[in-house]
């Protein structure tokens with residue numbers, strides 16, 4: 301039998317990547333850029349398809365980032381090329397950008413310029429503002445790790461900083477300025493919704509612009525408030541394994557929008573501002589053990605799903621909504637808040653807490669596979685192989701239909717688990733998956 305070596309990506313070297321995008325800029329435009337900016341993809345630990353319903357999600361920044369080198373122009377023109385698409389130069393006059401008139405990867409760049417100009421005067425782009433950009437990214441595209449937000453968020457910082465010389469006032473877009481970062485996240489969300497045409501929520505852009513280095517965030521999407529969470533896996537001898545299954549997903553398609561529409565129908569049918577408001581305020585089940593907390597949550601979820609389905613029956617456009625899509629939303633809302641609590645009490649001496657965290661991940665996966673129906677055979681194979689090889693838990697990351705899988709594993713068995721996944725893929729004749737080393741990530745910033 302041939303032994304399949306698991307394919308591990310190399311550990312990203314931030315300094316080298318900053319220099320690489322700068323060099324690519326010089327090679328194309330023949331001058332030095334005015335600056336380099338970058339923004340990370342995110343690993344969402346838990347909470348899928350609930351950001352747009354006011355649920356809480358738990359993302360952390362990845363070490364994989366998108367880099368943008370840029371130089372100011374004063375003729376209102378935006379020009380960009382990407383190292384990943386050599387020769388595919390795109391140019392547009394900023395005031396001519398409109399939802400629907402651009403296509404492909406450039407919509408994530410130009411969409412940000414358009415979206416900034418929908419804002420109040422203090423952050424709109426001066427009329428003569430233009431820029432030349434070079435983009436380079438090591439966030440897997442279509443991997444559920446938020447490659448689109450990484451382009452948007454690195455671009456928005458580049459455009460804000462480059463426009464400073466043309467402005468009357470100074471704008472500090474560093475991560476110290478949380479208020480401006482929160483507005484810029486909204487700018488990027490609008491760019492993705494309106495110009496790129498993906499009706500996604502705010503998870504990815506919030507994680508990319510507003511995370512704290514090396515930490516997870518619990519983001520309450522009712523008001524976008526943040527609570528940083530220390531996930532100290534290292535002292536417990538644990539690690540996250542991230543597998544890019546190389547089965548790309550596409551969220552601008554109808555499947556994501558269909559699930560969003562159904563769950564928003566449930567919100568409306570229940571007469572609420574956010575579906576999250578249907579659940580009790582406190583979902584932590586603090587003080588309850590794993591089994592009792594699970595029992596409580598499953599009863600609450602079933603009860604509310606029944607109520608929502610009845611209410612939806614009387615709203616014409618909500619009838620025949622798949623029950624599982626609604627149930628999943630309530631389910632993941634409960635799981636995130638329990639997980640945040642479990643992490644807060646977990647330490648190196650509490651294997652039961654880490655084991656419960658793993659189970660919460662797998663419970664979310666089962667809901668995404670069976671209720672929300674966003675898995676596919678390659679994903680199921682990766683999750684099953686991780687669990688069979690001893691992972692504490694495993695799940696899809698992001699919007700599903702392909703993309704990445706993550707697992708919570710003992711650090712000592714990281715390579716054995718990756719081997720098990722590689723073997724399972726080879727046995728089924730699937731394309732080889734790629735394993736992504738996880739060092740701590742940090743939020744979007746100016747690098748140079």
Ligand code: GLA
Pocket residue numbers: 347348349350351352446500501502503504551698699
């Ligand atoms: C994508 C979207 C997010 C979120 C996730 C699913 O990443 O961009 O807003 O809805 O899917 O949790």
